[in-house]
Amino acid sequence: MSANTKRFEHLLVTKKQQAYAGDFLSDWRDNELWEDLVVGQKRRHPEVFVVEEEDVLNYNRAIGETHPLYVDPEFARHHAPRGTILVHPVFTTTIGFWFAQPPVQGSWIRTPGARNPFQRIEYRERIHVGDHISLVQENHDRFVRRGKGYVTTHLSLRDQDDREKAACLGTLILPLNLDEVAAFATA
Amino acid sequence: MTTQTLGRAASSDVVMRPLPYLDDLKTGDELAPISYTVTQEMIDAYGAASLDLNPVHMNPAWSERAQVFGTPSTVQHGMMSMSYMASVVLRAFGPLAEVTTIDSKFTKIGVIGAEITCLGKVRDIHPLGNGKDFAIVQVEAVDMDGDVVGVSEIHVRLPRRAAQA
Numbered sequence: 001m002s003a004n005t006k007r008f009e010h011l012l013v014t015k016k017q018q019a020y021a022g023d024f025l026s027d028w029r030d031n032e033l034w035e036d037l038v039v040g041q042k043r044r045h046p047e048v049f050v051v052e053e054e055d056v057l058n059y060n061r062a063i064g065e066t067h068p069l070y071v072d073p074e075f076a077r078h079h080a081p082r083g084t085i086l087v088h089p090v091f092t093t094t095i096g097f098w099f100a101q102p103p104v105q106g107s108w109i110r111t112p113g114a115r116n117p118f119q120r121i122e123y124r125e126r127i128h129v130g131d132h133i134s135l136v137q138e139n140h141d142r143f144v145r146r147g148k149g150y151v152t153t154h155l156s157l158r159d160q161d162d163r164e165k166a167a168c169l170g171t172l173i174l175p176l177n178l179d180e181v182a183a184f185a186t187a
Numbered sequence: 188m189t190t191q192t193l194g195r196a197a198s199s200d201v202v203m204r205p206l207p208y209l210d211d212l213k214t215g216d217e218l219a220p221i222s223y224t225v226t227q228e229m230i231d232a233y234g235a236a237s238l239d240l241n242p243v244h245m246n247p248a249w250s251e252r253a254q255v256f257g258t259p260s261t262v263q264h265g266m267m268s269m270s271y272m273a274s275v276v277l278r279a280f281g282p283l284a285e286v287t288t289i290d291s292k293f294t295k296i297g298v299i300g301a302e303i304t305c306l307g308k309v310r311d312i313h314p315l316g317n318g319k320d321f322a323i324v325q326v327e328a329v330d331m332d333g334d335v336v337g338v339s340e341i342h343v344r345l346p347r348r349a350a351q352a
Contacts, residue, residue, distance in 0.1 A: 069202075094238050122288045
């Protein structure tokens with residue numbers, strides 16, 4: 001852990017959190033830059049995100065869910081359709097950030113100075129604990145609006161049978177070039 | 188036309204209540220709101236859970252220097268706001284309700300101390316048949332100044348009485 005992450009290090013308790021590259025101020029030079037993004041570039045990430053109960057519990061609790069189907073694994077074992085706690089729909093955020101550790105495509109999502117203007121997520125099927133999620137990512141658009149650089153990516157989250165679980169159109173406003181990123185990162 | 192407020196009951200006997208029928212919804216029906224005050228503790232928990240550890244959320248000292256949004260405060264995650272807006276639907280209709288789309292815009296930052304209320308209202312009802320019936324709920328997150336912090340259009344698939352016969 002670095003000085004940048006020490007303050008919240010006690011919150012990183014799951015296996016994924018503890019293994020995650022969590023210091024966004026130390027590896028910013030490895031992130032993709034807005035000016036270098038190639039629209040249409042598409043790749044399947046080689047890693048697989050295994051949806052663990054602890055990941056889902058952590059997310060559900062963080063957004064204040066109290067329903068036992070979200071936060072009580074024992075209750076869910078008896079009452080949930082699959083016998084596992086339910087996954088909140090916006091848990092796709094965790095999956096997206098896990099896949100974006102630099103220097104992979106999509107690492108711009110971690111850029112210091114980035115801003116989030118709008119997001120769209122379409123769900124084909126529920127994500128469940130135990131699913132093995134893979135990611136196909138395509139740079140969907142890159143544009144300037146009112147002098148600000150926007151990038152939109154299309155994320156296809158696919159399960160162990162390669163069925164699409166969710167499709168996300170994620171947009172961020174990014175610093176336009178390395179100098180602008182550096183100004184934020186070294187502030 | 189009369190409207191109803193959905194999702195107020197919270198006692199243990201409704202923990203496993205069935206999904207509402209699409210037939211029972213009316214446009215304009217209000218969903219029970221969710222209110223929260225943005226704290227650094229909440230932001231930290233969300234950042235850890237979502238792996239969005241961007242310093243604009245997680246590093247108060249850096250945020251004071253960088254002022255990404257022109258303010259010295261850290262700000263809540265847009266995706267945290269989106270989660271709460273989705274939860275308005277899930278708490279009103281029950282966690283087994285099938286959300287099929289969430290389309291969100293984030294229109295104002297949520298700084299530490301912001302008091303935010305997420306208000307949901309049934310906007311459209313789509314009785315398509317073939318198990319594809321759905322409603323669209325419009326959720327607005329409004330702060331203590333009355334400013335809209337975020338807005339979401341949430342599609343939720345619900346059963347119809349006729350389909351149950």
